[in-house]
Amino acid sequence: MTTAPKTEKRSRIQRKNRKLILEAALDVFSAHGYRGSTLDQIAEQSGLSKPNILYYFQGKEAIYQHLLANILASWLEPLEAIDRDGDAVEEIIAYVQTKLALSQQHPRQSRLFANEILQGARRISQQSKDELKVLVEATAEKIRAWIEAGRLASVDPYHLLFSIWASTQHYADFESQITMILGQETLGNAQVGALDEQTFEQAHAFLDMQFRRLLTP
Amino acid sequence: MTTAPKTEKRSRIQRKNRKLILEAALDVFSAHGYRGSTLDQIAEQSGLSKPNILYYFQGKEAIYQHLLANILASWLEPLEAIDRDGDAVEEIIAYVQTKLALSQQHPRQSRLFANEILQGARRISQQSKDELKVLVEATAEKIRAWIEAGRLASVDPYHLLFSIWASTQHYADFESQITMILGQETLGNAQVGALDEQTFEQAHAFLDMQFRRLLTP
DNA sequence: GTCTATAGTTAGATAGAC
DNA sequence: GTCTATCTAACTATAGAC
Numbered sequence: 001m002t003t004a005p006k007t008e009k010r011s012r013i014q015r016k017n018r019k020l021i022l023e024a025a026l027d028v029f030s031a032h033g034y035r036g037s038t039l040d041q042i043a044e045q046s047g048l049s050k051p052n053i054l055y056y057f058q059g060k061e062a063i064y065q066h067l068l069a070n071i072l073a074s075w076l077e078p079l080e081a082i083d084r085d086g087d088a089v090e091e092i093i094a095y096v097q098t099k100l101a102l103s104q105q106h107p108r109q110s111r112l113f114a115n116e117i118l119q120g121a122r123r124i125s126q127q128s129k130d131e132l133k134v135l136v137e138a139t140a141e142k143i144r145a146w147i148e149a150g151r152l153a154s155v156d157p158y159h160l161l162f163s164i165w166a167s168t169q170h171y172a173d174f175e176s177q178i179t180m181i182l183g184q185e186t187l188g189n190a191q192v193g194a195l196d197e198q199t200f201e202q203a204h205a206f207l208d209m210q211f212r213r214l215l216t217p
Numbered sequence: 218m219t220t221a222p223k224t225e226k227r228s229r230i231q232r233k234n235r236k237l238i239l240e241a242a243l244d245v246f247s248a249h250g251y252r253g254s255t256l257d258q259i260a261e262q263s264g265l266s267k268p269n270i271l272y273y274f275q276g277k278e279a280i281y282q283h284l285l286a287n288i289l290a291s292w293l294e295p296l297e298a299i300d301r302d303g304d305a306v307e308e309i310i311a312y313v314q315t316k317l318a319l320s321q322q323h324p325r326q327s328r329l330f331a332n333e334i335l336q337g338a339r340r341i342s343q344q345s346k347d348e349l350k351v352l353v354e355a356t357a358e359k360i361r362a363w364i365e366a367g368r369l370a371s372v373d374p375y376h377l378l379f380s381i382w383a384s385t386q387h388y389a390d391f392e393s394q395i396t397m398i399l400g401q402e403t404l405g406n407a408q409v410g411a412l413d414e415q416t417f418e419q420a421h422a423f424l425d426m427q428f429r430r431l432l433t434p
Numbered sequence: 435g436t437c438t439a440t441a442g443t444t445a446g447a448t449a450g451a452c
Numbered sequence: 453g454t455c456t457a458t459c460t461a462a463c464t465a466t467a468g469a470c
Contacts, residue, residue: 004435013435032336036252038463052436054465111335114390118328118335119249121393129397136398158399159423166387167380173331174383176338180346181353182375206376213430221453230453255445269454271447 004056018056020046025063030108033115034064034123064123068116071109072128076135078102084142088151089215092143096164096207103172104200110172136161153217164211171195171203221273235273237263242280247325250332251281251340281340285333288326289345293352295319301359305368306432309360313381313424320389321417327389353378370434381428388412388420 004014024046028037039060043050057063078098082091103110116123140157147154171178175195182199221231241263245254256277260267274280295315299308320327333340357374364371388395392412399416 017435033250033253033332036250036336039465040463049437050464051438051466055435060464114335115250115332117391117394118331119253121397133398133400155426156419156423159419162387162391162395162420163384163423163427166383166391170379170383174334174379177334178379180338181350183350202373202376203379206373206380209372210380210427210431214427234453256447257445266455267446268448268456272453277446 014056017048017052020048021053021056021063022067026067026108026112029064029067030111030115033119061123067109067112068123069128071113072124072132074102074106074109075113076132079135079139082139082142084145088146088149089212092152092160092164092215093208093211096168096211097204099164099168100171100200100204100207103168103170104195107172107175107194110169111175114169114173150217153215155214160214167207167210171200220275231273234265234269237265238270238273238280239284243284243325243329246281246284247328247332250336278340284326284329285340286345288330289341289349291319291323291326292330293349296352296356299356299359301362305363305366306429309369309377309381309432310425310428313385313428314421316381316385317388317417317421317424320385320387321412324389324392324411327386328392331386331390367434370432372431377431384424384427388417 004010010018021042025037025042027045028041031037032041037060039050039053042063043053046053053063057066078095081098082095121129136158139161143152143155143157143160146152147157175193178195178199179193182195221227227235238259242254242259244262245258248254249258254277256267256270259280260270263270270280274283295312298315299312338346353375356378360369360372360374360377363369364374392410395412395416396410399412
């Protein structure tokens with residue numbers, strides 16, 4: 001029994017199958033959590049056999065770690081994009097909208113991440129945690145500078161970030177509850193489980209207003 | 218093999234053991250999710266043997282359902298307490314503070330519930346879902362009336378509730394991330410995992426300001 | 435690269451003695 | 453009411469043929 005090549009050049013079929021596996025695994029892990037997911041489910045979802053999946057990845061944990069690392073990276077990216085030389089309120093509002101758009105376009109990633117945090121972030125490496133902390137610290141510093149310059153209302157930078165994360169990610173993580181409450185009278189749409197466009201437009205408008213009122217000096 | 222009495226009178230020892238089991242199960246389920254939890258863990262945590270646990274409850278699912286039903290009830294309670302004849306802004310602010318206090322005092326319940334929603338609310342009965350929907354609908358109606366009376370700024374009632382739930386529950390559900398970011402330089406405290414008093418005071422102040430600014434007409 | 439077969443664990447639940 | 457022993461099913465992972 002051989003194993004797939006690591007970082008060296010991968011064939012077309014290898015790239016395709018790895019992609020199939022990761023896509024299927026994202027479906028399964030985000031819906032059932034790590035322990036609730038099985039290789040059988042990932043195999044069925046991807047159309048590959050179980051041993052074949054273990055040919056491409058070292059095991060269940062390796063697939064999960066791969067997804068988690070990617071999600072962490074895309075989670076940090078928009079934070080870095082905040083421009084300390086830009087208009088303070090507009091920079092924050094833009095960040096809120098970016099995060100909300102991520103919840104709309106990548107709800108499975110958000111849910112996998114939420115699951116991981118909820119259960120104590122056991123599978124996130126100390127290095128990743130340190131990176132997160134440093135980046136958040138730098139962002140808090142940008143916010144503090146804006147406040148001292150009188151360009152932003154005086155708020156605690158950390159709790160501002162918590163509030164933004166919570167209220168934007170909520171639309172992905174608590175999607176099943178939102179659907180439960182708003183009902184889905186939209187019978188026209190194929191009910192695949194995602195929230196409809198209109199809900200996100202309303203969320204967009206609401207959060208814009210909420211954070212604008214909070215932050216305008 | 219016999220089974221424990223259902224609703225009829227239970228002995229002291231029965232009440233005590235059921236309580237032990239539920240307390241242990243809350244620890245375990247909130248930390249690992251449904252599928253990630255085992256009867257062995259609940260047995261060890263409660264100090265009872267596995268068969269003994271199955272003497273008191275019909276199975277793993279029954280224990281979970283019992284906890285979930287209680288959590289749902291305590292989740293709905295503060296919503297009903299909102300008084301349509303009270304001061305609009307103060308009523309909402311009081312609700313926010315109540316929800317935040319619940320996150321502080323009962324973080325495990327919040328996390329068990331979040332886990333359940335995150336994974337699609339599969340184990341919540343249709344009846345409970347309907348009850349939730351009706352109660353939220355009634356609350357939205359109270360908020361709409363306040364807005365029409367000019368006592369509250371014009372906001373979407375549903376998205377207001379989503380924002381409140383998200384930003385208060387965040388302190389329980391994402392506790393591990395908050396700890397990660399705020400660090401715990403508080404070496405004096407026995408680090409059992411919970412956020413310290415100071416963090417909740419800051420959250421209290423922040424959310425008070427956020428929703429006051431949003432809602433004051 | 436992909437498959438069938440299976441080893442090795444772990445988990446939920448039950449039987450039956452005490 | 454509580455325990456030891458055990459059954460059965462599910463799951464990760466590996467062996468080895470093709």
